[in-house]
Amino acid sequence: xxxxxxxxxxxxxxxxxxxxxxxxxxxxxxxxxxxxxxxxxxxxxxxxxxxxxxxxxxxxxxxxxxxxxxxxxxxxxxxxxxxxxxxxxxxxxxxxxxxxxxxxxxxxxxxxxxxxxxxxxxxxxxxxxxxxxxxxxxxxxxxxxxxxxxxxxxxxxxxxxxxxxxxxxxxxxxxxxxxxxxxxxxxxxxxxxxxxxxxxxxxxxxxxxxxx
Amino acid sequence: xxxxxxxxxxxxxxxxxxxxxxxxxxxxxxxxxxxxxxxxxxxxxxxxxxxxxxxxxxxxxxxxxxxxxxxxxxxxxxxxxxxxxxxxxxxxxxxxxxxxxxxxxxxxxxxxxxxxxxxxxxxxxxxxxxxxxxxxxxxxxxxxxxxxxxxxxxxxxxxxxxxxxxxxxxxxxxxxxxxxxxxxxxxxxxxxxxxxxxxxxxxxxxxxxxxxxxxxxxxxxxxxxxxxxxxxxxxxxxxxxxxxxxxxxxxxxxx
Numbered sequence: 001x002x003x004x005x006x007x008x009x010x011x012x013x014x015x016x017x018x019x020x021x022x023x024x025x026x027x028x029x030x031x032x033x034x035x036x037x038x039x040x041x042x043x044x045x046x047x048x049x050x051x052x053x054x055x056x057x058x059x060x061x062x063x064x065x066x067x068x069x070x071x072x073x074x075x076x077x078x079x080x081x082x083x084x085x086x087x088x089x090x091x092x093x094x095x096x097x098x099x100x101x102x103x104x105x106x107x108x109x110x111x112x113x114x115x116x117x118x119x120x121x122x123x124x125x126x127x128x129x130x131x132x133x134x135x136x137x138x139x140x141x142x143x144x145x146x147x148x149x150x151x152x153x154x155x156x157x158x159x160x161x162x163x164x165x166x167x168x169x170x171x172x173x174x175x176x177x178x179x180x181x182x183x184x185x186x187x188x189x190x191x192x193x194x195x196x197x198x199x200x201x202x203x204x205x206x207x208x209x210x211x212x
Numbered sequence: 213x214x215x216x217x218x219x220x221x222x223x224x225x226x227x228x229x230x231x232x233x234x235x236x237x238x239x240x241x242x243x244x245x246x247x248x249x250x251x252x253x254x255x256x257x258x259x260x261x262x263x264x265x266x267x268x269x270x271x272x273x274x275x276x277x278x279x280x281x282x283x284x285x286x287x288x289x290x291x292x293x294x295x296x297x298x299x300x301x302x303x304x305x306x307x308x309x310x311x312x313x314x315x316x317x318x319x320x321x322x323x324x325x326x327x328x329x330x331x332x333x334x335x336x337x338x339x340x341x342x343x344x345x346x347x348x349x350x351x352x353x354x355x356x357x358x359x360x361x362x363x364x365x366x367x368x369x370x371x372x373x374x375x376x377x378x379x380x381x382x383x384x385x386x387x388x389x390x391x392x393x394x395x396x397x398x399x400x401x402x403x404x405x406x407x408x409x410x411x412x413x414x415x416x417x418x419x420x421x422x423x424x425x426x427x428x429x430x431x432x433x434x435x436x437x438x439x440x441x442x443x444x445x446x447x448x449x450x451x452x453x454x455x456x457x458x459x460x461x462x463x464x465x466x467x
Contacts, residue, residue: 061381061426062419063388069403070415150284157392164287177298184291188283195282 015166026087034095059093072158102133226413236401243318250323259334280328289321314395337368374436381429
């Protein structure tokens with residue numbers, strides 16, 4: 001039996017699209033939430049700092065799969081909603097640490113200068129600190145993107161029809177080892193192309209930064 | 213959503229099943245130890261080879277690192293799980309598919325995956341040691357392997373220890389991939405418990421158990437990072453202070 005039929009291929013690639021959809025949404029939401037946690041941990045009042053630290057440590061010290069299963073069990077909704085929610089929960093903890101690393105690279109003189117020009121805390125943040133922060137953390141941010149793309153394959157554990165899941169479904173129809181190998185070759189190649197492309201782009205960006 | 217979270221009977225039932233959780237915890241710990249050992253040995257080897265003079269060896273390590281870093285661990289483990297037994301059978305000429313124990317699957321999976329990351333950590337560590345160190349070692353009659361073992365690698369420890377511990381932390385979390393292939397680890401057993409009883413307490417217990425492995429590691433990473441930022445202090449050399457005092461004394465007399 002032929003395994004790379006048009007129907008199978010469209011089905012598998014549908015999973016690939018879903019992987020990208022979930023990853024992009026999760027990255028956007030977790031970047032926003034992560035920035036909020038980073039501001040809370042770095043500049044917030046004592047209580048807020050403790051809450052943000054606790055959140056970050058909790059999600060940094062427990063497996064992604066645990067939260068995927070947890071959200072799947074407790075929240076009802078479409079598989080996209082569940083996936084994006086679960087990924088946003090723990091990726092925002094990582095994002096918070098990345099953004100905080102960026103804050104540390106902004107010289108304190110920037111704050112003083114902004115203050116002397118009459119900027120308040122939030123205007124300083126939005127116009128002065130955050131733009132500089134995001135510029136320095138772009139490489140870390142994009143390497144986190146590849147992590148999210150890779151980890152999204154954990155979602156096969158809750159039967160979300162992402163790339164690994166759709167491949168496994170087709171795999172069930174494979175009749176011999178060569179078909180299995182071919183399918184895995186295909187999956188590895190696509191994941192690799194996507195992630196390696198991102199990491200090449202990051203490296204090119206870093207080289208340009210160094211040269212500039 | 214979180215119904216029955218504070219229901220005492222549910223908590224009682226969960227604590228009654230603690231044996232299952234501890235059994236899973238033990239499997240996870242075993243996989244962590246074996247996987248970490250494999251990742252450290254292979255990662256250090258690949259890291260050293262990636263700084264070797266041989267272009268072929270550098271190429272091989274590059275390919276290994278990029279392949280393992282840019283494809284998902286769950287897919288790698290799934291591949292070993294699904295294709296591994298038949299592959300081994302055709303390689304060894306066995307009549308039946310060769311069964312791979314979940315323990316081997318898990319430790320091989322996380323070990324090979326994190327070896328790629330550790331290799332990069334070791335490589336950057338080696339590159340941070342000034343080139344003159346290798347030249348000096350060679351000029352003193354050290355062979356290249358000896359120079360790596362006695363001169364270069366010991367100097368990298370301070371730099372690579374924080375990211376290394378971070379890798380260990382990620383490795384612990386990634387052992388949960390075993391749950392996808394019915395590996396009997398902590399994640400798998402707690403998921404089974406929740407599926408069986410419908411009590412989400414199972415996830416909370418497993419969350420706590422993962423946390424008590426990972427949080428000390430996270431604290432260690434923070435401590436090591438802070439320490440590696442400090443400038444190295446001059447070593448206390450016994451007798452040096454007396455010598456300085458004595459020489460100061462003689463200086464005084466002469467003056």
